[in-house]
Amino acid sequence: MSTETAQPRTAAGERTHVRVWICALILLLSTVAYADRSILSISGSGIKDEFGLTTVQLGFVLSAFSWAYVIGQVPGGLILDRFGTKRVYGVTLVIWSLATFLLGFVGKFASGAAGVVALLFALRFILGFIEAPSFPANARIAVMWFPKLERGRVTSLFASASYFAVGIFSPLAGWLVSSFGWPWPFFVLGAIGFAAAFVWAWFMHEPRRHPMMSQAELDHIIAGGALVDIDDSEELRTKPHVSGTVVKALLTSRMLWCVYLGQYATIALSYFFITWFPIYLVQARHMDIMSAGFATVAPSLFGFAGGISGGWISDDLIRRGWSVTFARKTPYIVGMFAASSLILAAFADSNILIVALMSFAYFAKGLAAGSGTWAVVTDTAPKEAVGLAGSIFNCIGNIAGIVTPIVFGYIVAMTGGNYGAGLYFVGAHCIAAALLFLFVMGRIERVGGEEQPKPAM
16 A cells, blocks of 8 residues: 555544544435435325225335345345445445436336336335445444544444434425425435435545544544555455354354344334325325424434434443443343334324333334344444345344335235234334343354454553
């Protein structure tokens, strides 16, 4: 590596905070990614009514993204580890934004319920496959740009993007649907994605080559354990392929399987919220589209606050001398037990009470996800397989994105429109995951034996 080209251009005397802007950038891209996958829930009622879709058909359409997202995880992770984060993230962002934009034209190119379902499923499938590397890429950025003792809060930010996305885009989408029709959220969000791609291409660089970064900041993140060279072009060209031993370790570790299943449970809650919850408010609680969009804001904001809190609490516990194991697991266990309270919404008659219960449950779920899922992956992934580890984790977790919309749709159909029964199914995930972390997971440790981060003195 050339020392001349690798040095930051900013003076070394004062520590810059470029990584803060990198964190804001991955939050922006994660928000766009989650908005892309959740926006169909706001337009879904309009599509269902206009084309005469059944609840089961809509459930399959809502799951289409996740089928492809799961299939694309491992190839996406391998591509990330081979070609680097900036190139892969930038290209896929442009393509998935195009797929989102084209969803608004479904009514122009398909007729009848069967044709609309087929075209919607196909476009959502393409969107999911292309978007697959996005969150493993976020994990690589966290490892590359941030000291170990800052990764909990960073991963909690992008893990909480689902709430941020719903909180921002659901009211906007509700207004767009009410004012201009169901296609307009897809047009607007696609355009936002194109703009985000330009910002990414301009600002994202490797740490050693970022023109705004000082030597003092670079020294700080390296001393804290950041793997600043994992996206270096020379290292990407010469690095060996991931060994079978590493793959076997990623697939046979009891600790990692508990993390994978813990992610499955949190994704199940997320996908209920970003797919069926707005439809539930319209179909079962008789809200109009705009009111349903605004009703999702409070749970979204509480979920986002919970996610941020989980990352901060977890990192702070490590600084206070707690082991990584207890610092990551404790907020997760407490949060998931508390999140099971969403079952109580099945017995509530007031829409205000339902929104309040969901707000509490999603704060608790955010607390769990912010401390015990992506943060653990960045703590435990081997250097040569950060993308692959994140992809396996995200692949297994996002199977819930396939199962939850479909099963929820069948439960509602089989119970004659009883959405409360579906809440029992979603809430059971919380209890099962908390018990898994509490009694089965064991110690959190680096795959390959790398030393865990020490608390700051």
